[in-house]
Amino acid sequence: MxxxxxxxxxxxxxxxxxxxxxxxxxxxxxxxxxxxxxxxxxxxxxxxxxxxxxxxxxxxxxxxxxxxxxxxxxxxxxxxxxxxxxxxxxxxxxxxxxxxAEYLFFPFCETRAITEMLAFHTEERRDSMLTYIIDLYADDLDEHPHAVSLERAHLDRSGYYALARPDPMNDGHPKERQLDFYGGLRWRYEEHVPAARRKIDRVALFRATPGLTLRDDHTFSDEEYNTYACPWHHNITATVCSFRTAKALKANPGSRYDIDTFKWHNSAPFEWHSRQLLDLGLMEPGQWF
Incomplete structure (x- = not known):
């Protein structure tokens, strides 16, 4: 409708x-x-x-x-x-x-539904789930000038890192259980990406509660929602495999002609399967087996 x-x-x-x-x-x-x-x-x-x-x-x-x-x-x-x-x-x-042109993958998503994962996550007393935005891109930009091809999609298999997230309300000391994550095309082509848009973390899965608001940097007004895990053990994380950055870099006149290919020595064909993302360490099953 x-x-x-x-x-x-x-x-x-x-x-x-x-x-x-x-x-x-x-x-x-x-x-x-x-x-x-x-x-x-x-x-x-x-x-x-x-x-x-x-x-x-x-x-x-x-x-x-x-x-x-x-x-x-x-x-x-x-x-x-x-x-x-x-x-x-x-x-x-x-x-x-x-x-x-973004696709959610979570551990074992080929055989388990999103409802099963969220039921387990809820039992762990978590109201949000950290997701990593993993850039996808076509391997041949002459054949796919907009950088999008599901059949020829590639990703970076390394080059990801995290930095402490400073708390401006606490003299810049790191926030508890919060990190800023970087990597992918936004890292490799950072000269074309505004500093505020270079992070690849997004709390894409969350439980709506009264008074909660999303901010313009993909974080929430409730700081616990922005944490990657609870205090006592690791939790599930997921990935959003995304052509969005590749599309933007090829559409932006400032970067379009500077990029002949997104492929490099750490590129790998995307297999469209959660096992590849787990093996590369791009998401975490936590205690869910």
């Missing part, structure tokens, strides 16, 4: 939001919209929302299975505005958000 605005959707589907988990796909352009939606529908989300410009179309099957909401992502603060509205509308529900 199609809705003319997010407000209209919340008014008409408020009762349906009481059953999660909910996936929110924020559509910035017309690249791989259908595959992004289908991927998250197949992951087991109870409801998948497509917030997208009115001029874009959806295939017939997705018109029946996803909730299409007219929304303009080019406006300043569009992400935070949408997610914060849904937080207020769906208290207590798990919400996941991503952009088009």
């Amino acid at each position: 199609r809705y003319s605005s997010l407000d209209q959707f919340i008014i008409q589907q408020g009762a349906a939001l009481a059953k999660g988990p909910i996936a929110v796909v924020l559509v910035e352009d017309d690249v791989e919209i259908d595959t992004t939606l289908r991927h998250h529908l197949q992951s087991g989300f109870e409801m998948v929302l497509a917030l997208m410009p009115a001029q874009f179309d959806l295939p017939r099957d997705l018109q029946e299975t996803a909730h299409r909401i007219d929304y303009e992502m080019s406006l300043v603060g569009a992400t935070e505005k949408a997610i914060n509205a849904l937080i207020k509308a769906a208290p207590g529900q798990w919400i996941y958000y991503c952009y088009n």
